[in-house]
Amino acid sequence: MCGGHWVPEMIDMAGGVNCFGDKETGSFRLDWEAVVESQPEMIILMLCGYYGAALRWRICPSWRRNQAGTTCRTVRHHQIFAMDAGA
Numbered sequence: 505m506c507g508g509h510w511v512p513e514m515i516d517m518a519g520g521v522n523c524f525g526d527k528e529t530g531s532f533r534l535d536w537e538a539v540v541e542s543q544p545e546m547i548i549l550m551l552c553g554y555y556g557a558a559l560r561w562r563i564c565p566s567w568r569r570n571q572a573g574t575t576c577r578t579v580r581h582h583q584i585f586a587m588d589a590g591a
Contacts, residue, residue, distance in 0.1 A: 505531045507550070520546075540576045547584040554589055 506524035507515075508531035515522045523542040524534055539547065578584055 506534050507531060511550075544576075544578050545583060547578050548587055549585065550587045550589050552589050554586075 507522070508525035508529060509527060511531075512522045512526045523544055524538070525531055
């Protein structure tokens with residue numbers, strides 16, 4: 505799911521550009537291929553119920569092995585970050 509509602513506003517405040525979702529449309533499902541096609545400079549993961557350490561050790565390595573992950577420059581350049589969901 506992409507970040508919607510308040511997340512796009514946080515991205516704007518940080519000077520970033522949100523590739524998916526906005527305050528009006530909210531969150532929605534998207535697949536990794538859409539993420540790769542958008543050629544993001546950075547990916548920040550904030551999965552509900554996960555803390556940063558759990559994401560780094562469980563989710564991120566498996567995505568790097570995924571075909572979509574291996575073709576994404578963001579992953580190749582280690583610009584994928586895991587945040588505590590409650591942060």
